[in-house]
Amino acid sequence: MHAPTQDPGLSSSIRSLLSVEAQHDRPTALHSARVVRLARRVGRALGLDPLRLRHVALVALLHDVGKVDVPREILDKPGPLDEQEWRTVRDHPGHGADLLAELPETAHLAEAIRASHERWDGGGYPDGLSGYDIPLTSRISFVCDSFDAMISNRPYRVAMPLGAALDEVEHESGRQFCPTAARALVEIVGPPWRVLGRPRRRGSSWRCGVG
Numbered sequence: 776m777h778a779p780t781q782d783p784g785l786s787s788s789i790r791s792l793l794s795v796e797a798q799h800d801r802p803t804a805l806h807s808a809r810v811v812r813l814a815r816r817v818g819r820a821l822g823l824d825p826l827r828l829r830h831v832a833l834v835a836l837l838h839d840v841g842k843v844d845v846p847r848e849i850l851d852k853p854g855p856l857d858e859q860e861w862r863t864v865r866d867h868p869g870h871g872a873d874l875l876a877e878l879p880e881t882a883h884l885a886e887a888i889r890a891s892h893e894r895w896d897g898g899g900y901p902d903g904l905s906g907y908d909i910p911l912t913s914r915i916s917f918v919c920d921s922f923d924a925m926i927s928n929r930p931y932r933v934a935m936p937l938g939a940a941l942d943e944v945e946h947e948s949g950r951q952f953c954p955t956a957a958r959a960l961v962e963i964v965g966p967p968w969r970v971l972g973r974p975r976r977r978g979s980s981w982r983c984g985v986g
Contacts, residue, residue: 788878789833792840799843806923811835813919813960820959827912833884834912838891838920841871865900868892887912891920894951914953918944918960921951941965 785793797804814835818828842850845867849860856864872889875881890904890913897905899917909917925940935943941961948957 786878786880788880789837792837792874795843796840799847806920806927807836807839809923810838810916810919813923813964814915816963817915817919817956817959820963821915821955830884830887831912831915833881834887834891835916835919837871837875837881837884837888838916839867839871840874840888841867841869844870865892869901886910887916891916893917895953896950898951909953911953911956914956918952918956922960922964937964 793804796807811832814831815828818831823831845863849856849863852860868889868891871891872885875888876885887910889901890909893899893902893904893909893913894917895906895909895914897903922940922944925935925943926937928934941964944952944957944961948954
């Protein structure tokens, strides 16, 4: 996979942040690179102009950069997180936004990074934003982030089949996910991978937004 730090369009400051992220948690860095590719496709499907597509890609690339402040033992924990560990995880979008706000070339992305784990129904974190109060770039990144987390192996569970993950995105459209972004994701990924069967419901073994 193309290493995001090698993208010639990235500033040295962004490359430095990504390098620190990769050293702290390489699986997260690789996950973010996959989310970028998916988010670009969703953005194009929604007809975004080149500047908005660039912002979508950067938010997708940097959405988890705040995890550099999350201890490795939490990121790698094979079982459920306790409440204190969840609070630590839920702080990472704010940490990422604070990091980006300090850099002139990324300060304009700080709001969207902070909102990158907010849910359409208001049940996300850190601020409980809902609906159109969540920036579009954040909504696109979140559904792509969650989908890639579902179909990837993690220390605490095995990957979901692609068809089941698409069913989950459809089921959570209008709940966790922006309906417009969720529909675009399903349409661009869906047809070759659809399977019969019921989607997983809340209580599944994957952690949305942690990946």
